Structure formats: structure tokens, C-alpha cells
Amino acid sequence: MKGISEQTGRDSSVCRSGGGPGGSGGSGGRCPGGLRRSMWRSRWDAGVLKAEALALLPCGLGMAFSQSHVMTARRHQHSRLIIEVDEYSSNPTQAFTFYNINQGRFQPPHVQMVDPVPHDAPKPPGYTRFVCVSDTHSRTDPIQMPYGDVLIHAGDFTELGLPSEVKKFNEWLGSLPYEYKIVIAGNHELTFDQEFMADLIKQDFYYFPSVSKLKPENYENVQSLLTNCIYLQDSEVTVRGFRIYGSPWQPWFYGWGFNLPRGQALLEKWNLIPEGVDILITHGPPLGFLDWVPKKMQRVGCVELLNTVQRRVQPRLHVFGHIHEGYGVMADGTTTYVNASVCTVNYQPVNPPIVIDLPTPRNS
Numbered sequence: 001m002k003g004i005s006e007q008t009g010r011d012s013s014v015c016r017s018g019g020g021p022g023g024s025g026g027s028g029g030r031c032p033g034g035l036r037r038s039m040w041r042s043r044w045d046a047g048v049l050k051a052e053a054l055a056l057l058p059c060g061l062g063m064a065f066s067q068s069h070v071m072t073a074r075r076h077q078h079s080r081l082i083i084e085v086d087e088y089s090s091n092p093t094q095a096f097t098f099y100n101i102n103q104g105r106f107q108p109p110h111v112q113m114v115d116p117v118p119h120d121a122p123k124p125p126g127y128t129r130f131v132c133v134s135d136t137h138s139r140t141d142p143i144q145m146p147y148g149d150v151l152i153h154a155g156d157f158t159e160l161g162l163p164s165e166v167k168k169f170n171e172w173l174g175s176l177p178y179e180y181k182i183v184i185a186g187n188h189e190l191t192f193d194q195e196f197m198a199d200l201i202k203q204d205f206y207y208f209p210s211v212s213k214l215k216p217e218n219y220e221n222v223q224s225l226l227t228n229c230i231y232l233q234d235s236e237v238t239v240r241g242f243r244i245y246g247s248p249w250q251p252w253f254y255g256w257g258f259n260l261p262r263g264q265a266l267l268e269k270w271n272l273i274p275e276g277v278d279i280l281i282t283h284g285p286p287l288g289f290l291d292w293v294p295k296k297m298q299r300v301g302c303v304e305l306l307n308t309v310q311r312r313v314q315p316r317l318h319v320f321g322h323i324h325e326g327y328g329v330m331a332d333g334t335t336t337y338v339n340a341s342v343c344t345v346n347y348q349p350v351n352p353p354i355v356i357d358l359p360t361p362r363n364s
């Protein structure tokens with residue numbers, strides 16, 4: 001195990017010289033504004049057009065798109081794309097309906113469900129195999145872990161973030177043979193959210209009695225219990241030439257950890273994600289991708305996260321969980337989206353880990 005647990009997300013053993021992965025993802029393949037050329041094409045096809053792109057449209061083609069609804073992104077003077085709060089930010093179900101009807105933003109052939117790679121499929125030469133899980137909730141014993149190079153855990157590895165749970169999870173990580181193991185926190189890792197814990201103590205709040213009883217010295221350095229992985233929290237690491245960024249935040253969800261209001265507060269966290277990231281790990285889903293909650297008949301993904309992923313960062317892979325009902329894989333022509341929730345909505349750990357093969361950057 002070469003990875004080390006660290007907050008800065010920098011692993012001294014990894015390659016930093018990389019740029020994008022070999023093939024189409026390198027900086028040479030990018031348009032001046034930070035858009036990959038192939039992406040420009042696929043976004044064009046998908047109708048997910050930026051305001052400035054409308055100016056390039058042949059006469060009449062732009063008429064199908066309302067200017068006001070594509071103005072959520074603009075460039076500042078150094079050509080960095082700025083994402084702004086979406087006008088449908090606070091109502092993701094309505095946002096989904098609007099963008100689907102008016103822009104076909106979530107429809108085939110641009111957006112598709114993807115069959116997961118069978119665990120026994122041979123890895124193509126020159127590829128790195130990522131094994132993606134999330135929402136294991138201290139129920140790792142029955143999980144059959146497949147072969148792979150890099151483990152990604154997208155948060156909710158405990159039920160309450162109790163140090164005993166974190167230690168048990170760390171032991172499980174230590175028993176796994178992957179070369180790198182990368183972990184973020186989720187809303188259930190209450191002790192990892194220092195502000196949440198400070199409030200909990202102040203309020204003498206009994207919603208989480210076993211957590212309220214903890215003494216600060218027992219959780220202040222809870223991250224240091226994760227010795228068998230690279231822990232990311234609004235930070236980045238490069239392994240095998242892949243730039244990987246992780247963030248635990250999600251839209252407010254009944255006052256759990258790492259909750260933020262939809263809109264500007266969450267967008268500020270997404271604005272920390274650097275351009276050029278190959279793999280993004282968040283706990284919650286973006287709008288429209290594996291974020292459907294059937295019981296409530298609602299989409300619950302973050303609109304600002306979707307706009308950040310599709311319009312600015314454009315990673316090859318986005319791994320998340322949180323919405324247990326959304327387990328599966330989708331793709332939009334640029335990014336593969338994985339909801340890796342191992343636990344079902346009833347907390348049964350029955351969904352298999354999801355395997356994704358990506359070409360290893362040549363310079364790694």
C-alpha cells in the first residue's frame with residue numbers, strides 16, 4: 001500500500017507531471033476555453049450549449065434554446081468558465097423536467113445507462129481498473145470485492161462516524177489488496193465534519209445521542225484513524241497519472257454532516273474543483289444522474305454540481321453514492337457517472353462494487 005492518509009491530498013509517491021490522460025484528455029486536446037474539442041462537439045450535440053456557443057450557431061438553430069436558461073455559465077477575462085447559480089437550483093425535479101423537455105439534456109443518444117463491467121472481465125492492456133463503492137455503512141463483511149488497481153469509496157462508510165466504526169472500516173481497508181485506496185466522507189461521517197460537531201456539543205442535542213456523548217479528544221483527529229487509505233476532503237491526489245478530487249458536501253438532508261443549502265453555498269464548494277481533474281468523487285449525485293428517489297417521486301441531485309461537471313470540469317469519471325436507490329452507471333459522452341451505493345434503501349449491502357476501466361495516462 002503506497003497511499004497515505006493525509007488531508008492535503010498529496011501523495012509523495014505519485015506522479016505530478018501528468019496533465020490529462022493519454023489520448024484525448026491531455027491539455028493539447030483542449031480548446032482555449034478549457035473545453036476538450038470532442039466535448040465541444042458532444043455538448044453541441046446534446047444541446048447543452050453555453051451562451052457564447054449560441055453565437056456560433058448557424059442561423060435559426062439557436063432558437064430552440066432560451067438564452068436566459070443557458071446563461072448559467074460565463075467566462076471571466078482569463079477564459080476560466082464561471083458557473084453561476086442555476087435559476088432552478090432549489091427545485092431539482094423541476095430543473096430536470098425543464099432541461100429534459102427544452103434541451104434533451106438527459107435523453108438518449110447523448111445520455112445512456114451503461115452496463116457495469118463484469119467482475120471477471122479481463123482488464124485491457126494499458127488500463128487502470130477502478131473498483132467503486134460507497135454507502136457501505138459499517139456493513140462490509142458480506143461484500144465480495146473484485147480485482148482492481150484503485151479502490152474508490154464515495155462516503156458513508158459508517159453509520160454515525162463513531163471512532164470505533166472508523167477503526168473497523170480502516171481494518172477492512174487494510175485487508176484489501178488494491179494499490180491505492182481513496183476515500184471521502186459522507187453525511188453519516190458526523191465526526192469528520194468539525195463544524196457539525198461543534199454545533200452538536202453546543203446544543204446539547206440528542207438527535208445523535210451516541211455521537212453527542214463523545215469527548216472532543218476522541219474525534220478531533222478522527223481522520224488520522226484512516227491509515228490505510230488516501231482521505232480526500234476538498235482536496236486532490238494523483239495516482240497512476242490520474243488526477244482525482246474528492247468532496248463530501250451534499251444538499252441539506254435532515255441536518256446530517258457536510259450539509260449545505262442548495263445554490264451559492266454548494267456552488268462555492270464545487271468551484272474549488274480544479275479544471276483538468278480526471279476523476280471526481282462526491283458523496284451526492286449531480287442532478288439527473290442516478291438521483292431519482294422513487295418513494296418521493298423526486299430528483300434530488302445538485303443542479304450546480306451537474307453544471308460544474310458538464311460545463312467546466314468534464315471529468316472522465318464521476319463517482320458518488322448517497323442516494324441508495326440510484327445504484328448504477330450512466331454516461332453522457334464525456335463523463336461516466338457511477339452511483340456506487342452498496343447498501344440498498346433498506347441498508348442491505350447487496351449491490352456489487354462497480355468496476356470501471358480507464359486508459360492509464362502514458363506519462364504515469
Ligand SMILES: [Zn+2]
Nearest residue numbers: 135156322324
Ligand atoms: Zn448512505
